[in-house]
Amino acid sequence: MKEKNQNFFFELELEEDQSIKLAFWADARSIAAFEYFGDVISFDTTYNTNRYNLVYGSFVGVNHHGQSTLLGCSLMKNEEIESFKWLFQCWLRCMGGNAPKGFLTDQCASMKRHIMKNIPSKLNGYKGHAKIEQEMSQVVWNSHSKDSFDRNWNDFLLNFGLVDNKWLSSIEAQFQDVYTHQKFREVQAQFRGKANCITRLTNSALGYSVYEVGEQVSSSIFNKFVVTYDSVAAEIKCQCLLFESRGILCRHALSVLSFEQVSQVSLRYILERWSKKVKRRHTHIKNSHDEPLLEQRSKSFDELVFRSQNICEFASESEELTVILHRAYDTVMIEMEELKAKRKGTSSLSHEDANLESVNELQSPPRIRTRGRPKNRLGSKKY
Structure with a gap:
């Protein structure tokens, strides 16, 4: 070879x-x-x-x-x-x-x-839900038809001044424009999972906020995760460590970004390694196995x-x-x-x-x- x-x-x-x-x-x-x-x-x-x-x-x-x-x-x-x-x-x-x-x-x-x-340290501290999460939960889980969901959702947006919020489309578009189809499907799965999450602010000081995100896994069971967000550094971390292990922002972090009304995620969370435009110089290099090997000694x-x-x-x-x-x-x-x-x-x-x-x-x-x-x-x- x-x-x-x-x-x-x-x-x-x-x-x-x-x-x-x-x-x-x-x-x-x-x-x-x-x-x-x-x-x-x-x-x-x-x-x-x-x-x-x-x-x-x-x-x-x-x-x-x-x-x-x-x-x-x-x-x-x-x-x-x-x-x-x-x-x-x-x-x-x-x-x-x-x-x-x-x-x-x-x-x-x-x-x-x-x-x-x-090993990254884990954060702690859990408390009750704030009003905005309670209202959102009511909309998601108590709307039994498309029409009722549309009515309840519009009322929710009006009550909290979120009518002009374009967060979902702009954030999702960031990933769609860059990522391969396979990776974007994985990102979309996290966006869908965000519907099961309820976000609550537990502490905030000087642009650094600590959130508790409850993810409903059944009618009576919530898994709780601590998410921290630094608005100055535009840095977000979740206790589930999905981004650290798989390179994709988790639904808990996306829920917090939505709560913070962030319109664009930091480029540090859009990894070039998942890009469909990555320079694939390695694919143009001939592999030793690309053609039948000749016995060098005989040659x-x-x-x-x-x-x-x-x-x-x-x-x-x-x-x-x-x-x-x-x-x-x-x-x-x-x-x-x-x-x-x-x-x-x-x-x-x-x-x-x-x-x-x-x-x-x-x-x-x-x-x-x-x-x-x-x-x-x-x-x-x-x-």
Whole structure:
């Protein structure tokens, strides 16, 4: 793959017997995709190779359609802290030293100790509903037909001076103009869920407000969430952490913005990674798997045979030329053997100095005895 694509990145750490201890690789498309979708990364090590008992790990991001995109792969002989440290350092080098903003991982204890996490603190404080939320709740839940809802809603807008409020259309239009269809549908689901929310201001000072948002999940059950809004910084945070985990404003935050009569959300909440206009440079990079791979060793052999045939035909014209060619062969053979011996003594390989000859010297890890049916089971076949 390195010969086919010079931007293919890989690094290896070998055991004394030249078998693989640790390996990391990423193709050019993955490296380019990280530029756009590398803000939050998931790393999973749930797969084990059956024959050699190597742990397979994958770095995965999410593109602007909400789909998974591969950002690197690894093989590890163990899941110790030093192995993860080596792997993450390789991955950072591959991605130009740019660490993601968020890193999601499985339940591996070693990895947890290696990755530092900052968990946002939760806010508290719950009280009764204000009059405006009570009136809105009456309109939403006690209107039994379209006509009655329209009448009650218009009365509600008149009573609270909200007739000219264009909040819903303007806020929703912000997301619709920018986001892909898939992501905008997810945003719309949050707007629909806002109808089940009742918002109440609990505290406010110097432009910083604390709200309690009650979300009705059944006729008698409300889930309560604390939402804070800083009107000066145009920053909103909800206890449910939907934006922090999925990159979409939640219905609780939208309810508070509606209560505050905010006509445009801050651009920090309209993520470019979900944009339908994102520059997709990574999709124009040829993947190593886009065409059938040729066996490089066979390809090199064919090229050498072709060139050698021409040289041999030329040298066979005289004894003097034949002697010159034999002498050249001896010199080249000594040089190649020295290089081969030097490569064999190297305990690690990286994408900068690796070539196919050194890779071909790698030894397979020791095979393990796998569980399953006995090999001499009646009716089994040998291959």
